[in-house]
Amino acid sequence: MAKRIYVADDEKNICFLIQNFLEKEGFEVRCFEDGESILAACEEQMPDLCILDVMMPGMDGLTVCTRIRQKSHVPIIIVSAKDSPLDRITGITLGSDDYLVKPFLPLELVTRVKALFRRVDAFSGQEEENSENLELGDIVLFPGRRTASLKGEEFALTPLEFDFLRHMLEHPEHAASRDDLLKALWKVDSKEVDTRAVDDMVKRLRKKLKEQKSLVKIETVWGYGFRLTAGGDE
Template structure:
């Protein structure tokens, strides 16, 4: 059965372009002119991925993203004409898995969609081969159940955040490069997806850890990548 993708954008030509390119790749696509319509459809039937424009009449894409994240970890790609660091960080912080700036090449969007699906499918297929649990500081992960605990309480993570933490814990104290993370989690390399996607996701996860006063920190290894550590409060 083809994967179902919901697209919300009030620009009909962009919706047509996205729909055309994604359907050629075998995906089923439903387009909506505003956020409310997409949310109504989401409540009746959840898609496999959402593509949300930020600037729409009524409910904007960031609000839609926030609402979806209350009940679902479905992959979300934000598209926007805004390209400031604050806009990108806001989009990722609210729970999107990727952020694309308009105008973009349709083939780049297709590449990112495929990358997200490859990551989800690959990690789902590897669940039986993973350890029963991983632990660092006050965080414990259960790969087979895709569950996380922080200070013995449920800790809400997106699929990408969960996979990032599992990947880092598999490496123990070793740092992971940005290219390694792109290949392992996104299933692409830096020639296909900007390495800022990694930094954006890390910023979002750091905020979650800090908000919960976790002892776990994501250290930056300058010019290389990241390392997990555990010490005092974040």
Template sequence: MNQHVYIVEDDPNIRDIVKAYLVKEGFQVTMRENAEDAWSLAEQGQPDMWILDIMLPGMDGYELCKKIRQVSEVPIIIISAKDEEVDKILGLELGSDDYLTKPFSPRELVARVKRLFKRAETQPVKPVNDESILTLGDLEIDKAARTVHWQQKEIDVTSKEFEMLEIFAAQPNRAFSREELLTLVWGNDYFGSDRAVDDLVKRLRKKLDGLPIETVWGYGYRLEYDEAQR
């Protein structure tokens, strides 16, 4: 095992304890106490996983998470003293894969690290569509560039928002259950509730005003599209 993990945490005690446990399990570990130094290092090459504290001096963990997701899809675990569900959802929407609240057991963190690496090797299969650019009416999704255009304007979306849009656009008019969307976007071992799906859909509707993501009551959502518009 030689996966490389970056830890960004301003508390030296937490950094040292987490590093000791991860190194014992065979991981290579690099530590930084602020996001700016960590990002500067990452520009030379991304690690295999990030562990980020939220409350950092200068750039916070949320902003660093967003920057990482602009260039990489490696697993990200956020750790924080905050325990509000809205903070967990925000972290997940910005692209993190897991969220652990302080104080936490180092053994639990190691278990989550192993689980995410295993999940990365066995991601659930998403709906297949071989087109590199998906176009449905005024919606255009460039899968290679990971960009979204709506009504001829580029829309800034998070990693999770992009993934959900891609899923909907690959199979328009198909109803997806909340549980299915959780698995496809967040993975089999997502720890939270299906509220994350509802919140993500709400944000997409706000960003892409008029996009017909319809609620299938008591079930989930679908992207309605008139095939005659193709």
């Protein structure tokens, strides 16, 4: 069965171009001119992948990304004319899996779409027992499926939050510096992006952990970075 892709962009010529190239590769594509329309379609049936333009009338692509990510782990590619490191990090922090700057070659988009599907298929094809689970306190991460549980229940995480916890749990004896986290998760360093991007992500994840009354805490190592601990309830 063909993979279903939703594309949201208010520039009809760009939508047509994307649709044309993706359909030639065997994908099923639907185009939308605004954020509200693609969200309504996702409510009816979630696609296999979403491509979202940032600047759209009404609801922008970043807001759409946030709304979709609240309900699904479907792969999301953000496309935007904004090319600063901070813009890229904002897109990834909100839950997108890739960020492509306009103007771009259609074949580049096709390549990235295929790469995302290969990654998703690889994860879904792995057996849980063949993956080394990562545990701390009441949290368990399943890297093969890129899912997590907290107190035995599913714990919804954005891709970036998952990668942060995975990085921390794979290095349990060490605190992680902000610069190390930028390099590991965002593939940039503090010369390109303010380290507050790390703090913003940690703040959101702390809130999630606190709301679920998790034993796991993200401690600040002042002047350096963060470490995970598993203590008692506050």
